[in-house]
Amino acid sequence: MPRTIKPKNARSKRALEAREPKAxxxxxxxxxxxGTKTGxxxxxxxxxxxxxxxxHAISFPKKNLIRPFEDASSLEFWAQKNDASMFVIGQSxxxxxxxxxxxxTFDSRLLDMCELGIDxxxxxxxxxxxxxxxxxxxxxxxxxxxFDTHPRYMQVKSLLMDFFNGEEIESIFLPGLEHxxxxxxxxxxxxxTTSVPLGGTPLDGPSHLPKVHLRTYTLKCHSSGTRVPRVxxxxxxxxxxxxxxRHQEADPELWKxxxxxxKLKKQDVEKGLGKRKKxxxxxxxxxxxxxxxxxKQDLSKLQTRKMKGLKLRPRE
Numbered sequence: 001m002p003r004t005i006k007p008k009n010a011r012s013k014r015a016l017e018a019r020e021p022k023a024x025x026x027x028x029x030x031x032x033x034x035g036t037k038t039g040x041x042x043x044x045x046x047x048x049x050x051x052x053x054x055x056h057a058i059s060f061p062k063k064n065l066i067r068p069f070e071d072a073s074s075l076e077f078w079a080q081k082n083d084a085s086m087f088v089i090g091q092s093x094x095x096x097x098x099x100x101x102x103x104x105t106f107d108s109r110l111l112d113m114c115e116l117g118i119d120x121x122x123x124x125x126x127x128x129x130x131x132x133x134x135x136x137x138x139x140x141x142x143x144x145x146x147f148d149t150h151p152r153y154m155q156v157k158s159l160l161m162d163f164f165n166g167e168e169i170e171s172i173f174l175p176g177l178e179h180x181x182x183x184x185x186x187x188x189x190x191x192x193t194t195s196v197p198l199g200g201t202p203l204d205g206p207s208h209l210p211k212v213h214l215r216t217y218t219l220k221c222h223s224s225g226t227r228v229p230r231v232x233x234x235x236x237x238x239x240x241x242x243x244x245x246r247h248q249e250a251d252p253e254l255w256k257x258x259x260x261x262x263k264l265k266k267q268d269v270e271k272g273l274g275k276r277k278k279x280x281x282x283x284x285x286x287x288x289x290x291x292x293x294x295x296k297q298d299l300s301k302l303q304t305r306k307m308k309g310l311k312l313r314p315r316e
Contacts, residue, residue, distance in 0.1 A: 019083055027167045029084040033060045035091035041098045041121050042090040048124055048238040049088060052164070052181070052216070055135055058082060066091075068101050069246060072110040080108035086163055087113075099245060102159045106258040114155055115245040119211060124237035130218055131236055132179035137166035139177060139219070144185035146210075152244055153185060156212060174229065179218050179236060186210040212242040 007013035030053050032046050050057045066074050068089055075087055087103040096117065103113035124131065132138070140161060146153040164181055187210070218236045221229035250258070279291040 027056050028086045028162055028165070029056050029058065029082065030086035030088060030163060031058045031060060031078055031082060031084045033064055033066060033078075033087060033089045034062065035089060036063050036065055037092050038090045039092040039098060041118055042092050042100065044123055045100065045118055045121050045238065045240060046088060046090045051124070051134075052138070056166075058084065068103055068110075068113060069115075069248060072103075075103060075110055076105065076108055079105045088163075096245060102163065104159060104162060106254060109254060110248075111254060111258060112155065112159075112248055112250040114152075114159055114247040116156075116212070116242040117245050118240060119243050120239070120241035122237055122239035127235050127237040129234050129236055132218055136176060136178045137169070138164055138216075139180040140164060141180055141182040142184075143182060144187075146185050147183075152209060152247065153212075155247060155249070156244070157183070174221055177219055177221075179216060180233065182215045182217065184213045184215075186213070209244045212244065214238075214240045214242065 007016055030050075032050050034043075034046070038046075050059060060078075064074070066089060068075060068087075078087075079085065085105050087101070087105070089101040089103065090099075091101070092098050096115070098118040099115055100118065101113055101115045104111045142157055144153070147157040148154065160183060216236045216238060217233040220232045220234070222232060224230040279293070280288065282288055
């Protein structure tokens with residue numbers, strides 16, 4: 001039976017209420033952990049990923065003896081102590097050089113994680129272009145059908161969306177859209193693309209999987225004479241090429257608990273977000289979409305334009 005913590009004062013009570021589950025969660029806090037040996041490439045990559053994540057990021061610059069695939073107790077302790085749900089662990093060994101592990105937790109328990117190898121890295125400093133403002137929410141672009149069909153890439157997409165996704169917003173202010181993060185995968189004809197739900201068993205080895213390319217661009221809107229502005233993209237960096245390595249899938253029971261949604265309010269049900277409204281659904285972008293079913297139309301009874309030349313005349 002889990003231990004119940006009773007607050008001793010108003011301050012601790014507010015702190016406990018802030019950590020309680022919410023219908024709309026706050027932005028995920030990420031902790032960047034350095035392993036016993038990282039290397040220059042890993043250090044720079046983690047530093048610039050942290051720059052994209054700020055201000056919701058914490059750095060542990062000291063060396064830590066941590067092996068997340070063998071023992072995750074340290075991650076769960078840090079997650080509970082700092083109220084964090086994302087981890088980026090940098091490690092470089094002779095067997096797996098220049099690697100980072102992106103881990104995700106739920107209720108201070110390790111949910112899933114994926115190890116990515118850094119094959120190519122281009123720093124922000126090498127691009128003499130304007131940078132985005134600190135704390136702005138990026139736009140995410142995933143350019144490959146593998147992100148919707150292959151279980152390994154579905155997990156990578158889910159982790160990156162949770163990592164870069166900011167707070168929930170109700171409206172968009174166009175000048176506030178400053179940068180876009182594009183994630184693409186090189187095409188591969190021999191790759192297994194059978195649709196498997198997240199948490200399934202992958203059939204392809206990591207050495208045969210194509211690389212994941214992460215690119216960051218700044219965005220600027222120009223006048224086009226219409227309501228839709230002309231968008232111009234400029235390279236900002238970092239540019240990183242990842243190769244997929246080890247991964248750990250989510251426990252089915254823990255994944256089910258993490259995906260559980262609260263009961264909808266009456267006004268939300270009336271808007272079509274519940275089960276009472278048929279043929280209405282909310283897509284991944286949060287837009288409400290409806291489907292209309294109509295009967296087969298009889299074109300013989302369709303009222304068309306009357307023309308004198310086509311008018312039937314009585315026989316003489």
